[in-house]
Amino acid sequence: MEEGLKAKAELVLGGGVRLPEGFRIPVRVSRSTAGPGAGFGSLVFAFGGHRVKKPVSYGEGEFDLRDDGGSLSLWKGGRLIADGVRIVPVGFHAPEQAFFTIDERCMFRCAFCASPHLDASASKGLTPEKVVGMIRGSEVRDSIKAIAFTSGVVVSVEHTVGLFADFVRAAREAFPDLPIGVEPYVDDPAQIRMLKDAGADEIKINTEAATRDIFSRVCPDLDYDSIPVMLEEAVRVFGRGRVASNLIYGLGETDDDIRRKVEELASMGVLVNLRPLKCSSVNLGNLAAAGVVPERISPERALALSDMQREAFARHGLDPSDSRTMCFSCGCCDLIPLRPSP
Numbered sequence: 001m002e003e004g005l006k007a008k009a010e011l012v013l014g015g016g017v018r019l020p021e022g023f024r025i026p027v028r029v030s031r032s033t034a035g036p037g038a039g040f041g042s043l044v045f046a047f048g049g050h051r052v053k054k055p056v057s058y059g060e061g062e063f064d065l066r067d068d069g070g071s072l073s074l075w076k077g078g079r080l081i082a083d084g085v086r087i088v089p090v091g092f093h094a095p096e097q098a099f100f101t102i103d104e105r106c107m108f109r110c111a112f113c114a115s116p117h118l119d120a121s122a123s124k125g126l127t128p129e130k131v132v133g134m135i136r137g138s139e140v141r142d143s144i145k146a147i148a149f150t151s152g153v154v155v156s157v158e159h160t161v162g163l164f165a166d167f168v169r170a171a172r173e174a175f176p177d178l179p180i181g182v183e184p185y186v187d188d189p190a191q192i193r194m195l196k197d198a199g200a201d202e203i204k205i206n207t208e209a210a211t212r213d214i215f216s217r218v219c220p221d222l223d224y225d226s227i228p229v230m231l232e233e234a235v236r237v238f239g240r241g242r243v244a245s246n247l248i249y250g251l252g253e254t255d256d257d258i259r260r261k262v263e264e265l266a267s268m269g270v271l272v273n274l275r276p277l278k279c280s281s282v283n284l285g286n287l288a289a290a291g292v293v294p295e296r297i298s299p300e301r302a303l304a305l306s307d308m309q310r311e312a313f314a315r316h317g318l319d320p321s322d323s324r325t326m327c328f329s330c331g332c333c334d335l336i337p338l339r340p341s342p
Ligand code: SF4
Pocket: 105, 106, 107, 108, 109, 110, 113, 114, 115, 116, 151, 152, 153, 185
């Protein structure tokens, strides 16, 4: 097992990073509104071909960043986790991507998600024109290799997909050479075609949980049966390997449950992304109400599941290295098989 991947597993599954007193952060701190670091000030750390995004603070953290005359390393309780660490600049949520959350709020109530807890003032009032202007004016403009959009569901699924299409059209027109990814909740195959026609290159439609029972408890407003139908249509429209799907583990499923779901999705041509459950004060109550007993996911389990994911991809001729947008391209929050992060 490659040591860097073990270090990444520990970091992905662990808590935040404490910065040394007086450490001057060399980049802008990213405040995520999507993904596992949502709501915290985060930095992206790169080491040995991997990168990981972690919440940071000067006061506390499970890990410590050490700065020895400009040479950075990450430690856990006096044990070296990774050396040769770099802090990677992030303009918009993910390194080398302009990844926007169109609306952080959501009318649905997935137990693991922070979005339903946000009130009306959480909307940043993004418009397609603003996004284009933000990318053009960004100090990291030259490093941006892709654009992506995610969103909670506001007003209705149909309405939200229409918003996605408006943002994609504007981005496609302004940046004709950049790949564009979208991560919508969809409930009608026509919505998938609409996003492709608007100019999207890749789509992520999340499976969320490995079994019907867990899904019905943690995503009470979403339709378990429609998700594979939407994924199938997405593969038809976008192509094999251009469709991704998050599968969260740590919700009480077995490894066999994960194995079955990974096989089902990979055989359809979907790049399934294994995402460890992150618990925080924001979602703990809702997870408990949904019957989820938070479990400590071990690095060994995460690495074994990642191996199983890699084997499924190989069996079905899928290569996440081809992915150009969103999480497979970013690689900050998961153990992406076959894809060493820059
Ligand atoms: S659909 Fe569920 S996971 Fe997606 S933003 Fe809404 S509450 Fe969160």
